[in-house]
Amino acid sequence: MTKVYSKSLFFNHSLTGKALLIIILIFSGFPESTFAQKPFKIVIDAGHGGKDPGRPNKSGIKEKDIVLKIALDLGGKLENSGNEVIYTRDKDVFLTLRQRAKIANDVDADLFISIHCNAFHDSSVHGSETFVYGLHVSEANFNIAKKENEINFIDDHYLDDEETYNPTSNESLIGITLMQEEYLDQSILLASFVQNNFTKNLKIRNRGVKQSGFWVLHNTYMPSILIEAGFMTNPKEGSYLNSKRGQVEISNSIYDAIIKYKKAINYSGDFEIKPNIQSSITYKVQIAAGKRRLELKSYNFKGLSNLSRIKQGSIYKYFYSSSKSLTEIKIKKKYARSNGFPNAYIVGFENGKLFEID
Numbered sequence: 001m002t003k004v005y006s007k008s009l010f011f012n013h014s015l016t017g018k019a020l021l022i023i024i025l026i027f028s029g030f031p032e033s034t035f036a037q038k039p040f041k042i043v044i045d046a047g048h049g050g051k052d053p054g055r056p057n058k059s060g061i062k063e064k065d066i067v068l069k070i071a072l073d074l075g076g077k078l079e080n081s082g083n084e085v086i087y088t089r090d091k092d093v094f095l096t097l098r099q100r101a102k103i104a105n106d107v108d109a110d111l112f113i114s115i116h117c118n119a120f121h122d123s124s125v126h127g128s129e130t131f132v133y134g135l136h137v138s139e140a141n142f143n144i145a146k147k148e149n150e151i152n153f154i155d156d157h158y159l160d161d162e163e164t165y166n167p168t169s170n171e172s173l174i175g176i177t178l179m180q181e182e183y184l185d186q187s188i189l190l191a192s193f194v195q196n197n198f199t200k201n202l203k204i205r206n207r208g209v210k211q212s213g214f215w216v217l218h219n220t221y222m223p224s225i226l227i228e229a230g231f232m233t234n235p236k237e238g239s240y241l242n243s244k245r246g247q248v249e250i251s252n253s254i255y256d257a258i259i260k261y262k263k264a265i266n267y268s269g270d271f272e273i274k275p276n277i278q279s280s281i282t283y284k285v286q287i288a289a290g291k292r293r294l295e296l297k298s299y300n301f302k303g304l305s306n307l308s309r310i311k312q313g314s315i316y317k318y319f320y321s322s323s324k325s326l327t328e329i330k331i332k333k334k335y336a337r338s339n340g341f342p343n344a345y346i347v348g349f350e351n352g353k354l355f356e357i358d
C-alpha cells in the first residue's frame with residue numbers, strides 16, 4: 001500500500017516537474033494577429049514553363065500553355081470568392097521544382113495545387129488522375145476500384161529537373177512519415193473531390209486518386225495534390241484540353257472541389273481547424289525578437305510570410321506559421337531553421353498566454 005502511494009506521488013511529482021520544465025509561462029495577453037481573419041491561402045502551380053514545354057506530344061499542343069490558362073482561370077475564381085491566391089508562375093517562365101515548393105512553404109499556404117496534362121505513346125489512353133504524395137500505391141485505402149488491364153506507366157514529372165531525393169535516407173523517411181500523418185488524409189479528400197467533379201461534370205474518364213513520389217508534393221508542407229487533367233495525346237481529349245471551353249470547365253471543377261474541401265474540413269477564417277485535432281493550444285514558430293518593430297512583410301523575414309507579432313515589455317517577438325498540431329508546427333520549425341532562422345523554436349498560445357515549448 002505504502003509502495004503504491006509513494007509511486008503515485010513520485011509520478012505526480014515528476015509530471016509537474018516536467019510540465020514546469022517544458023512549459024514556461026512568460027506572458028499574458030493576446031498576440032496581435034492570432035485571432036485576425038485569415039483568408040484561405042492557395043498556391044496554384046502551373047506545371048513546366050519557359051524552356052520546359054512539358055510532356056512531348058505530336059499534336060503541337062504545349063502542356064505549359066494549357067496548364068497556365070487553367071491555373072489563371074482557377075486563381076481568378078478563387079480570388080473573387082475571398083481566397084488568397086499565390087501563383088508559382090503567372091507567365092511563361094521556367095521554375096525549378098525547388099523554387100515551386102519554396103514559394104508554397106514561404107507563404108505557409110493552406111493548399112498546394114499543381115496542374116499538369118498527361119501524354120502517352122498510345123493515343124487511345126485518356127482520362128484524368130490526381131496524385132497525392134506517397135511511395136506506394138495503396139488503392140485499397142481510397143476505395144477506388146481498379147479496372148483490369150489498366151495501363152500503368154512511370155510518370156516522369158518528378159524527374160524533370162535537377163532535383164532528386166533519396167527515399168531511403170533517414171531524413172526523407174522522417175519527412176514522409178510526418179507528411180503522411182499530417183496531410184495525407186486531407187490531400188486525398190481534395191483529390192477525390194477533384195476526380196469526382198471531373199467524372200460527374202465533365203464526363204472525363206476517372207483514372208483515380210493515386211499516390212506517387214512527385215518531388216514537389218513531397219516537399220510542400222501542406223495538403224498538396226497534382227492534377228493530370230487529361231491526355232494531350234488522345235485526339236478528342238487533347239483538343240478539349242486545348243480549347244477555351246475545356247480549360248474553363250476544368251478550372252470550374254477544380255474550383256468547386258476546393259470549395260467542397262473547405263467545407264469538409266470546417267475551415268474558418270478565424271483560425272485553422274483540423275479534423276480529429278481538438279486542442280486549445282495554438283502553436284507558432286518564434287523566428288526573431290528585438291526592440292525594433294518590423295512590418296510583417298516577407299522581405300523583412302527572408303521570404304517567409306504568415307507572420308505574427310507580440311510585444312512583451314520593450315521587446316517585439318515575431319512568429320512564423322500557426323497550427324493546432326504540434327507535429328505540423330515541428331515541420332514548419334524545420335523549414336524556418338533551414339531558411340535563414342537557425343535558432344527558430346516552437347511556442348504555444350493557450351488562452352492568450354505564450355508558452356515556450358522547446
Ligand SMILES: [Zn+2]
Nearest residue numbers: 047054116117
Ligand atoms: Zn506535366
